[in-house]
Amino acid sequence: MIPRGVLTATESKPGDGPxxxxxxxxxxxxxxxxxxxxxxxxxKRNWRLYAMLVPPLIYAxxxxxxxxxxxxxxxRDFSVAKGITGSPWVGLKYFRTFVDSYQFWPTIRNTxxxxxxxxxxxxPIPIILALLLNSLRWALYRHGIQxxxxxxxFISTVVVVGIMVMLMDPHGGLINQVVGLFGAxxxxxxxxxxxxxxxxxxxxxxxxxxxxxVIYLAALAGIxxxxxxxxxxxxxxRLRRMWHIDLPGILPVxxxxxxxxxxxxxxxxxxxxxxxxxxxxxxxxxxxxxxxYKVGLQSSIPQFSYATAIGVFKSVTALxxxxxxxxxxxxSTRESLF
Numbered sequence: 001m002i003p004r005g006v007l008t009a010t011e012s013k014p015g016d017g018p019x020x021x022x023x024x025x026x027x028x029x030x031x032x033x034x035x036x037x038x039x040x041x042x043x044k045r046n047w048r049l050y051a052m053l054v055p056p057l058i059y060a061x062x063x064x065x066x067x068x069x070x071x072x073x074x075x076r077d078f079s080v081a082k083g084i085t086g087s088p089w090v091g092l093k094y095f096r097t098f099v100d101s102y103q104f105w106p107t108i109r110n111t112x113x114x115x116x117x118x119x120x121x122x123x124p125i126p127i128i129l130a131l132l133l134n135s136l137r138w139a140l141y142r143h144g145i146q147x148x149x150x151x152x153x154f155i156s157t158v159v160v161v162g163i164m165v166m167l168m169d170p171h172g173g174l175i176n177q178v179v180g181l182f183g184a185x186x187x188x189x190x191x192x193x194x195x196x197x198x199x200x201x202x203x204x205x206x207x208x209x210x211x212x213x214v215i216y217l218a219a220l221a222g223i224x225x226x227x228x229x230x231x232x233x234x235x236x237x238r239l240r241r242m243w244h245i246d247l248p249g250i251l252p253v254x255x256x257x258x259x260x261x262x263x264x265x266x267x268x269x270x271x272x273x274x275x276x277x278x279x280x281x282x283x284x285x286x287x288x289x290x291x292x293y294k295v296g297l298q299s300s301i302p303q304f305s306y307a308t309a310i311g312v313f314k315s316v317t318a319l320x321x322x323x324x325x326x327x328x329x330x331x332s333t334r335e336s337l338f
Contacts, residue, residue, distance in 0.1 A: 074309035094309035111287040126212035150210035161275040191280035223249040255335040263322035
């Protein structure tokens with residue numbers, strides 16, 4: 001019960017007239033001004049952190065967003081003399097040219113087979129390595145193995161390909177020398193189409209498994225040790241604790257990396273494929289990335305619009321695959337990228 005003479009915020013004295021219609025607007029304006037001043041004070045106090053954001057923002061604007069302006073080349077009959085805006089608009093002409101070309105299905109098939117093979121081979125191995133290393137008790141031994149597995153990540157792709165060429169050279173390569181000890185003739189590994197995908201995928205696993213393993217080890221470090229202690233008291237074995245504690249603990253990281261891998265399923269390692277490619281294995285090594293490079297830059301008459309159309313087609317397809325993989329992950333595991 002409100003005592004007599006005490007007015008609430010919604011009441012007014014007789015004769016004062018109706019409440020000012022702009023009262024709420026003034027209150028909102030004051031609140032927004034207060035929030036703005038608070039943000040400005042916070043930015044002034046932490047200006048060093050915001051200054052560190054400037055180089056990445058400039059890099060993203062110049063190298064990631066500004067090139068999107070050139071995507072319209074895919075819809076124009078681009079001429080260097082006329083420029084992008086001066087070239088005539090042709091719509092989906094070059095997209096239809098790519099879909100109707102004899103190179104469409106071979107390049108798409110090679111790209112999908114290579115990337116799906118790499119996904120199924122490279123995705124589980126870092127998880128297994130991380131779980132095994134996390135179970136080791138001797139810290140020095142664990143850190144030494146981690147360093148050995150992580151070191152290949154720092155080797156350049158060109159160097160990796162050079163090592164493989166030297167090892168697999170049919171004339172004097174180490175592998176062929178070992179094969180010769182058993183009476184077998186020299187094998188042209190890089191010239192054999194049936195071996196190209198295996199060489200590409202497993203050399204990539206050797207080079208990148210250590211990096212992905214470190215990501216999973218960081219996720220495993222965030223799991224509460226009390227869960228393992230309670231499971232040990234209950235008599236759970238190490239394998240059972242991996243299955244029921246470690247794997248659910250790193251499931252969000254696994255989902256994020258899997259969704260990102262699905263988004264890159266049409267983007268092969270361009271440099272590595274190009275360096276390993278030759279006339280003998282061209283039937284299985286010609287991917288969308290190498291085909292774009294050849295028609296857009298390497299041909300005697302560069303077809304800029306055609307190459308851009310292939311790139312846009314690949315990007316749109318990758319976006320659709322990314323959204324589908326994210327939806328499936330959210331429906332099946334309740335974890336997703338966004």
